[in-house]
Amino acid sequence: MAGACGRTYRIDPKLDPATCNGLTQTASGLLAPRTQVAGIAPGGAVSTERSVDVDVTPPAAGACPESWQVGARLTPVFGTRNAGQADLRTSALGQQVVLPNSQVLLPEPGVYRLTAHLFGIATWNFTGRHIASISALWFNTTTNAFVPGSPRWVLLHDAPGTVNPETGLKSIGGNAVCEGFVTITAPTSYEIRALRGTGDAGTQANANLQHYLTGGIPQQGIFWQKVSD
Structure with missing residues (x-):
């Protein structure tokens, strides 16, 4: 601005030196930062x-x-699939058998809920006492450990019985929902495993009890969903 006797004065702005002040003075003028969201x-x-x-x-x-x-x-990421049928007839008692097409890959870190709706059936062709059972569980294929809280009885039947005179067979079926929560820090695979049992240790029972487990019929299915980071 013009002063007395033709003199020119420059008045610099006074800026508050507080660190929270976003206004700065540059060579070309005052600068007010703009926020981008x-x-x-x-x-x-x-x-x-x-x-x-x-x-x-x-x-x-x-x-x-x-x-x-x-x-x-x-x-949240999620997924579903239909599994196949596990044939447990030739598996040893207590031996874990993988349910075909039950594998799921959880893709990112976080907390997930695993759910499997399962159906099992056992048939036999002899008259006498029998103990038929199928259990299932979620299994971490990376750490080789089962998911705590996930094991379930799919069926458990203990009774003397006679075979059907027309078909020569007797059978029992059962349903179970196998669930568990897991926390992962990297992509991790899980699957359903099944175990059969007879319980009476009889040669005839062990040889003739036939066990199957499935997660693929219309009423069944495999589900997973991320519930938390």
Whole structure:
């Protein structure tokens, strides 16, 4: 500005030196930083990724005031499949047998719920006492350990019985829901395993009791879902 006797004065702005002051003085003038808002994509436990999508819609160019719209969507990963049938007839008592097509790959770190709806059946062709059983469990193929709390009896039958005179067979079936929660830090595979038993140790019973387990008929299925980061 012009001063007395034609002199020119320069008046510098006085800036508060507080560290929280976003206004700065540069060679070309005052600078007020502008905030840019970005969304967060799902997928990780400790990073910029989460099981919640954060969506951001910026304001129109030149808008005053600048209004940002921020929203969130829950986007946990999940999956389902139908398993096959495990033939337990030739397996040793207590031997774990993998249920075909029951394998699931949990793709990212977090907490998951595993669920398997299973059906088992045992048949025999002799008259006399029998103890037929099938149990199933979720199994971590990476650590070679079963999921705690997941083992279930699919069927357990203990009774004397006679065979059907027309078919020569007697059978018993049962259902179970095999579930468990797991926490992983990297992609991990799980599967369903089954075990059969007779319990009476009789040669005839062991030779003639036939056991099957399935997770693939219309009423059954394998499910997994991420429930937390």
